[in-house]
Amino acid sequence: MNGRPCSKVACARDAISTLTYDYADSMAVLGPLSQKAEPHAYDLCAVHSERLSVPQGWQVIRHVALGA
Template sequence: MRRRMRHRRGIRSRSVRGVTVDGMRERLCSKVGCAREAVTTLTFDYGDQMAALGPLGGGTDPHAHDLCAIHTERLSVPKGWVVIRHETLRV
C-alpha cells in the first residue's frame, strides 16, 4: 500500500490511493486555477458529439473531468454538440 502526503489549501492529510485518512475523497475541480470542490464529472463522446454531465465518477478514467458547481453551471460545448445532464442534478 502506497502512502503519500497531500498538501491542499494549507491542510495536510495522509492519503492512500486518493482517499484521506478520515475516508473522504479529495476531489477538486479540473479547471486550471480553480481550487473549489468538485461536484460533477464531465465526459465526452467525440464520435456522437455529446458531453455527459453526472454525479462524481469513480475517479479512475483519465478522460473524465471533475467540475465544481460554478463550472458545471457555466459549461458550454461546441456548436452542434448535445449536453446530457443526469436528471438528479439541479445545477
C-alpha cells in the same frame, strides 16, 4: 478541500460532477462525481458545471442523482 479538485486551471473548489465527451456522437455527458478519478474525464465544481458550454451542434446530457 476534502474531495477531488475541479479540473479547471486555477480553480480551488471541490468537484461535484464528472464530465465526459463522446466525440463520435458530438455529445458531452455531465453526471454526479464518479467514484474514482478517470484519466479521460473531467471533474468540475458547481460553478464550472453550471457554466458548461459545448461546441455548436453538440448536445449536453445532464444526469442527476436521485435521493439524498
